Amino acid sequence: MTLLYSFLLWTLVIILVVGTVVPLSKIQFGAVRGFEFPKEQYVVLAIFLAIGLWFFDPLWLSGYGIIGLLVIAAVNLIYIAKFTPIWSRQSLDAKEPLRSDRDRTVSVIAANVKKSNRDYGRLIDLVREKKPDIVLSIEVDQDWIDALKDGLGAEYEHWIDVPLDSGYGICVMSKLPMTAPEVRELITDGVPSIRAEMRLRGGERFRLYVVHPEPPVIEQDTKGRDSEIALIGLEAADDDLPTIVAGDLNDVAWSTTTRRFQRLSGLLDPRVGRGFYNTFSATMPWMRWPLDHLFHDPQFRLVEMARLRKIGSDHFPMWFVLALARTEASNGSVGEAEPGEDVSVKRMIVEERNRERDAIGTDWEDED
Known part of the structure; x- marks a missing residue:
């Protein structure tokens, strides 16, 4: 069962890496550009996968995987952070009058x-x-x-x-x-x-x-x-x-x-x-x-x-x-x-x- 957990975790890690890296190519094809959409989901998934590797993966590679997942989360955050309140607003609020x-x-x-x-x-x-x-x-x-x-x-x-x-x-x-x-x-x-x-x-x-x-x-x-x-x-x-x-x-x-x-x-x-x-x-x-x-x-x-x-x-x-x-x-x-x-x-x-x-x-x- 432990090996099955490891296989599932690492499969998801590979999918997440592909989904993050492939769009950087800027190739104009649906199979590539579609990976740009779920960046919010990538961040959440990367964090949960890192936790999963920490607790459930016995392989010596898990440490590298956790570091890689944190990098993946950071890369996706770079793209979406500007659409959160921590970022400076691009358009100004209207003031009275x-x-x-x-x-x-x-x-x-x-x-x-x-x-x-x-x-x-x-x-x-x-x-x-x-x-x-x-x-x-x-x-x-x-x-x-x-x-x-x-x-x-x-x-x-x-x-x-x-x-x-x-x-x-x-x-x-x-x-x-x-x-x-x-x-x-x-x-x-x-x-x-x-x-x-x-x-x-x-x-x-x-x-x-x-x-x-x-x-x-x-x-x-x-x-x-x-x-x-x-x-x-x-x-x-x-x-x-x-x-x-x-x-x-x-x-x-x-x-x-x-x-x-x-x-x-x-x-x-x-x-x-x-x-x-x-x-x-x-x-x-x-x-x-x-x-x-x-x-x-x-x-x-x-x-x-x-x-x-x-x-x-x-x-x-x-x-x-x-x-x-x-x-x-x-x-x-x-x-x-x-x-x-x-x-x-x-x-x-x-x-x-x-x-x-x-x-x-x-x-x-x-x-x-």
């Missing part, structure tokens, strides 16, 4: 509803309760659009809806005026995103991007997802309006791709210094990470941020309230782009746009 100036604030609910989820009333009730200025709904099909319009059409004057049966549908409904809204398939056919100019009640304008790139899957590369996220970053950097980028990025906040997005765009992540706010999976508490994001221009200040209650989806919805100041400010830098990074990114974007293939995962919801 800006905080209470309704003419300069915008509230947002961002929700991946899961297309096969038919409990429309839970999201509708949540929206009626929170009364956001903007609601972003992802994975909507025509049934979802019909339900949202029946339940909330009288409260939201401005709509952009792209119902799709593939799981890539997007809907934006807003109490704030929208100018020149665009629905675009930036990289892959069948994967839409939305861009619109928004106007606050006081007349100030800002740009809103809503995105839902492809997910990483084991057997395919992630260049489509990575290209779309990078392209939005480049556009945000060149935009002449203060910018908000929101949606289900199918990527975690500490990943290679998301960190590069921040370097390219200069946008801030309000999670930094505040918490993980894990949104997926709503159904598996032991496997959760932050997939649903909002990044904002340094001209915005954070008023509120919260993970909201379940709506029948495999994602939790997120709640954000931002206030638009007249100056740019932040508590910390997002980092400078690496030499040649923009050139390599633009090359990847061109290559992906020219590649003919179907969007990833369009039949997943058909299996539910």
Whole structure:
């Protein structure tokens, strides 16, 4: 039995080492990039495995294993520590009187509803309760659009809806005026995103991007997802309006791709210094990470941020309230782009746009 315990412990140690080391290669493949997601779980598992080796493994190698596991825990902590309260906050808190100036604030609910989820009333009730200025709904099909319009059409004057049966549908409904809204398939056919100019009640304008790139899957590369996220970053950097980028990025906040997005765009992540706010999976508490994001221009200040209650989806919805100041400010830098990074990114974007293939995962919801 002791040897069986040792075998199981060392098997888990090897898996943990692979999961930590492989993503350092930055290879753009689902089987590699997927290992970036559960870093919180890696830290906890490394600590428990070290305890297990100390008490249950009689082999002389256990001491080396314990040291290695502590190193693995430390490496993963380096990535996720910035999303805990011990870290300096990246985006600034709004102060009075800006905080209470309704003419300069915008509230947002961002929700991946899961297309096969038919409990429309839970999201509708949540929206009626929170009364956001903007609601972003992802994975909507025509049934979802019909339900949202029946339940909330009288409260939201401005709509952009792209119902799709593939799981890539997007809907934006807003109490704030929208100018020149665009629905675009930036990289892959069948994967839409939305861009619109928004106007606050006081007349100030800002740009809103809503995105839902492809997910990483084991057997395919992630260049489509990575290209779309990078392209939005480049556009945000060149935009002449203060910018908000929101949606289900199918990527975690500490990943290679998301960190590069921040370097390219200069946008801030309000999670930094505040918490993980894990949104997926709503159904598996032991496997959760932050997939649903909002990044904002340094001209915005954070008023509120919260993970909201379940709506029948495999994602939790997120709640954000931002206030638009007249100056740019932040508590910390997002980092400078690496030499040649923009050139390599633009090359990847061109290559992906020219590649003919179907969007990833369009039949997943058909299996539910």
